[in-house]
Amino acid sequence: MDDRQKPPPPASPAPSDGPDWSGQEEQAELIRRLIVEKRAALHALEMAASLGSFTLSLNRLDSPLPILLETAMKLRTLVRFSAFGFFLVDEADGDLQLGFHEPVSQRRWFEAELERLIQDHTLAWVLQRAKPVLLASADGSQTLLLHSLATISRTRGVFMGVLGQDRDEILDPSYSLLSIIFHGCAHTLESFTLYARIRDMNRQLSEHVATLELSELALQERGQALEAVAVRHSQDLERMHQELARHMLALQQAQEESRRHEAFMRAVLEHGAVGVLVLDREGVILHCNARIARLYRFAPGAGPGMPLDEVAAPALAAALRAEHETLFASRESLLGLEEHLDTTAHGAHMKTVFLVEDPATGSKAVCRLLVCVDPNQHPFLRHLNEDQTARTRRQAMAAMAEHLMATPLDDSQRAMLRYLLDLAGVQDE
Structure with a gap:
């Protein structure tokens, strides 16, 4: 036992007319909250292993929408949102475009809030952080939860959600789990982009190969045609050469005959x-x-x-x-x-x-x-x-x-x- 001086025992409560239930209620509330947190922690631990992974086959996707839908489903298991939207970076010009949002009628509201955050440089600050950020909406009536969708290599977008519950009701582990979900979403989006580029490259390569095959076939046909033309020309040249040789021989014979005749006539004229x-x-x-x-x-x-x-x-x-x-x-x-x-x-x-x-x-x-x-x-x-x-x-x-x-x-x-x-x-x- 501890040899240090023990504090004096607490004073005995004053006698009352009935039992005091206030302490018991506080203890019961504390126990209830501990049980809730325990269950939430257990649930969070169970989800932690799967929140960062996605069940989609990326090489079969034509758009990032299935990734955003699965991310939204995981977010609902941790936090209630009355509205949310995913803004993705456009690969062509680098602008943020609304990729998916609920409800559909809130599109202009999300775009207006994003423009406000860009103008006051709040969005740039949010994108530099790797954890959830809670902000008030433009009119101050709602609480926004923002989180960047970024990997080590580059930023893929940003999430904007309107809390549908009191911020005090969100447990601290939930924020960490949200970051895990958003990081997994960002990496999945990056993988999808890479797969899309690979598909485009494969398609272009296939088109180039097909074009080259057609070109090779056309070249072979052209080569065969040229070879046939060359053979015909060679045969024609050979015939022309033979004909020319015959004409040259006939010309030489005619010239020789003419020379003999001329010599004969000259002899006749000179000596006749x-x-x-x-x-x-x-x-x-x-x-x-x-x-x-x-x-x-x-x-x-x-x-x-x-x-x-x-x-x-x-x-x-x-x-x-x-x-x-x-x-x-x-x-x-x-x-x-x-x-x-x-x-x-x-x-x-x-x-x-x-x-x-x-x-x-x-x-x-x-x-x-x-x-x-x-x-x-x-x-x-x-x-x-x-x-x-x-x-x-x-x-x-x-x-x-x-x-x-x-x-x-x-x-x-x-x-x-x-x-x-x-x-x-x-x-x-």
Whole structure:
């Protein structure tokens, strides 16, 4: 036992007429309150293990509303609210939007109260605390309970409730349990947001994969089409190459044949029995073989590019040019014996004089061919020569008549001209 001095015993109560029940009533009230608190504590301990967890499958939710409904159900087991609302942070702009509230008719009231708390910076102070905060409403007629919905990483929203009971009736452990519920709600909302982002990413990834698969399929089809086109083009090019090779071979053969023919013709013209002379209209030699150079006694070295006047005798050059001018004027070939050669020394030569055209430039040239013949044994050649002489005479007389007809004549002169024309065989037009 304790050896310290014991206090004196209390004085005996004064005798009364009946039993004193006041002390017993206080003790009974105290016992009743203790029992209530005990039951509340036991109930709180039973709920503490489950208040922070939610039974929802977050990967199947399309909105946070089921989370808020389950949170409201848990809140009602601890505190009575006449109205409450959950404000959630909008991910797009960071503003607080009313996500769920009861009753539905109090939406404007909740938004007005929130705006007031934002303006006086009370809301910022509430969001920094991790426990319930009791405040008076704007008109002072109601008590508000506010609690942040926040995790370590960020704030998810805020809860605003209007107490439907006296604040003294709320036990202290209930406030701690409320914080547990709100913290669990905040973490569940964050998990829902992450799940939603993951779903969006998976959906976008699936769309991208599907697009890539379609693109790959289209690319394969395009590649196959291009490969088919390339094969066709390759085959066409191969055929064109083969055709070109055949054409080139044919061209080479034709060129070789042309060269052989040209060499043969050159040999014929140079060494044959036919004399060949080609002159342009100005009298420049375009071609001259050795035989005709000997027959006309051209100067040594006569060849293409040299004027006829420089290689032939003046009389011969003048006669040939005059004959060529007549040919250019009439465009008719001349046949007959060459009169400009010594028949005794060189024999008789048949001449063929005609116009040729250069296909490249379109210019005209005179080609003269001389072939050695015996006019005594060929009456046709003699007749041809005589006919050519008569034709030349008629052409000369016609030119003279054309000149004279342009000059005024008297009757005697006109009669004489008519007589000469009749002798020449020129018909009067």
